[in-house]
Amino acid sequence: IGGRMLLWCVLMAVWEVSWGQLRYSVPEEMQKGSFVGDVAKDLGLQLSALRDHGARIVDKGRRQYFSLHEKTGQLVTAERIDREQVCRLMEKCVLRCEVIVEGEMKVYAIEVEDINDNSPAFSKAALDLEIGELILPGARFPLQMAQDPDVGSNSLLSYQLAENPSFRLAVKESPDGSRQPELVLEATLDREKQSSFQMMLTAVDGGSPARSGTVQIRINVTDANDNAPVFSKSTYEARVRENVPTGSLVLQVRATDADAGSNGRVSYSFSNVPNAVRAVFSIDSDNGDIRSVGILDFELRNKYTFAVEATDGGGMSDHCKVHVEITDENDNAPEIKTLLVTSTIPEDSPPGTVVALVKVHDADSGDNGKVWCELEGESPLSIVASSGSSYKVVTASALDRERASEHNVTVVASDRGSPSLSSRTVLSLSVSDVNDNAPVFEEAAYSAYVSENNAAGAAVLRVRARDADAGANGRVSYWLVGGSAGETATAAAAAPYVSVEARSGTLYAQRSFDYEQCREFAVEVRAQDGGSPARSSTATVRVFVLDLNDNAPHV
Incomplete structure (x- = not known):
């Protein structure tokens, strides 16, 4: 272009450069102004021509990587060249350049040589x-x-x-x-x-x-489900007191599974346990807590043994045994059972006579089930231990029906729990009578005054005797057993003067008394009970005949 030299570079990435006679190479990443080639010399241009005509780079929209040094006529880098950016992954990176001097074009190629300026890199960290x-x-x-x-x-x-x-x-x-x-x-x-x-x-x-x-x-x-759950123990044992509130924790079973996720997630369940176990225990499928769901009664059952299964999410399982011992609480009072009762006992029974035989039982165990008995209150009875858990109620002293014809005693059975529980039962004992009392007259001697000339059969006097015994033993009958006459009557004649009514003890005159013949007489009255053998006592009745003026004087 009219005495002016135009230089522009056309970027081309090619494998082979078959055109142009001039070829240069330059390493990438060279600093700006780095020498590429002596264009003036290689093209046969005079340096003075380049100077006289000057040179300027005509930019036609393409990036310029090279420039012509006006003073030396050398081709130099116009900027730092990054081969990897210019040519990407091409094996060879060749830049095509054209030099036009006074209408004449010269073509040359510049190969950008690779240097090891990049480290291998992975797309992910x-x-x-x-x-x-x-x-x-x-x-x-x-x-x-x-x-x-x-x-x-x-x-x-x-x-x-x-x-x-x-x-x-x-x-x-x-x-x-x-x-x-x-x-x-x-x-x-x-x-x-x-x-x-x-x-x-x-x-x-x-x-x-x-x-x-x-x-x-x-x-x-x-994870693969290659591990079964494993219980921390093959056998778990627990002690729990009876009557604990429903929902109380009894024990926890624990199994671990080395697998992960669902394969290692363990669930717990009872393994073929009878309904009797399910009625009193439950198990939490997630955490293995075993809790009470029913009433635990030591007296009904004091030990439970059952199996628990741990299963993972893959179906593998392990088993363990659980032993639960129910400990006793003092929740049962002693029971008293009367085996033998003598409702009536003769009052002459000797001390030690067995009145009753009782048997005691406490369903609790240990001290809670140990029972001792005593009699409550005062009585002529005592209680003594017999064989096993039996006790005998016996007479402790002589009985006297006349003082007490009936004894009501309370048998108290107490256990040794804390607090102690007790039961009571009342024994009623009647004392039967024996003829151990003779009739006793109200007075030891009686006196009666009867006017002479009395009517025959008239009541003279009534004697009375009492017998502390009961029934026939206390039923008194009266008899005359003899008598004595006064001054004018003989003793043998005294008895016919009076008679006694057996039941009432009333003495009746058998004849009219005559003072002049018998001024007084005495009889003995016997009071006899109906016992066998009979008992009796006597009392003396003295009858005084009072004089009446029933005789005229004699000359």
């Missing part, structure tokens, strides 16, 4: 893998390849894996020359022993000096 614990050794797991935008040996990658006994690194070469890193399982995995692995994968290029990049490999060993 970490590679996450999940490997099942049942995967067999020898399994391969492709890993992400690193990328190096350099070319040639600068991009030739090799891989290194941090040492790990469970894994090794293998590299698979593809037909296109790329290298695929693979992780090879070397040993059997056990998630329950080690659930994860971390190791570093390093990619190294072939540059000099070499560059490298790393990525962390994180391996999560996924």
Whole structure:
């Protein structure tokens, strides 16, 4: 263009440059103004021509990477060139340039040479893998390849894996020359022993000096249901007192499963237990708590043995035994059973005579079931221990029906619990009479005064005797047993003067008395009871005959 030299560069990424006779090369990343080639000399141009005509770069919208140094005629870099940005992954990076001087065009090519200015890089900061614990050794797991935008040996990658006994690194070469890193399982995995692995994968290029990049490999060993739940004990034992409130915690069974997720989630249940167990116990399927749901009664049943099953989400299970001992509470009062009762006892029974035989029983155990008996109140009876849990109620002293014809005694049975519980039963004992009392007259001697000439059969006097006994033993009859006459009557004649009525004890005159013949007489009256043998006593009745003027004087 008319004495002016125009220089522009046309960027082209090509594998081969068949056009142009001039060829230059320049390493990438050179500083601005770095020498590329002596254009003036290679094109046969005089330096003075370049100076005279001057030069300027004509920008036709394309980026200019080179410029012509006006003073030296040398081609220099117009800016720092990044080969990887300009040519991407092309094996060769060639820039085409055209120089026009006074209408004449010269073409040349500039190859931008690669330098090892890029390190291998992985697209992710970490590679996450999940490997099942049942995967067999020898399994391969492709890993992400690193990328190096350099070319040639600068991009030739090799891989290194941090040492790990469970894994090794293998590299698979593809037909296109790329290298695929693979992780090879070397040993059997056990998630329950080690659930994860971390190791570093390093990619190294072939540059000099070499560059490298790393990525962390994180391996999560996924669970397989290869472990059954295991109880912490094969047998659990617990002691719980009877009558605890419903819902009370009895014990907790605990099973663990080394697996994860649902495979390690344990649920609890009873294993083939009878309804009698389910009636009093429940089990929480989530936490293994065994609680009371019914009344625990030591006296009905003091021990329970049953099985518990722990099952994981994969159906594997374990079993354990549970022994629950019910401890006694003093919740039962002693029971008193009368085996033998003598309702009536003769009053002459000797001390030690058995009146009643009682048996005591307390359903509780230990001290709560130990019973002792006593009689409550005062009585001529006592209670003594017999064989086993039997007691005898016996007479402690002589009985006297006449003082007490009936005895009501209370048998008290108390246990040794704390607080003590007791029961009572009343024994009624009647004392039967024996003829141990003779009739007793109200007076030891009686006197009666009767006027002579009395009517025959007239009542003279009534005697009375009392007998403390009962029934026939206390029924008194009266008899005359003899008498004595006064001054004019003989003793033998005294008896016919009076008679006595057996039942009432009334004495009646048998004749009319005559003072002049018998002024007084005495009889003995016997009071006799109806016992067998009979008892009796006597009293003397003295009768005085009073004189009447029934005789005229004699001359």
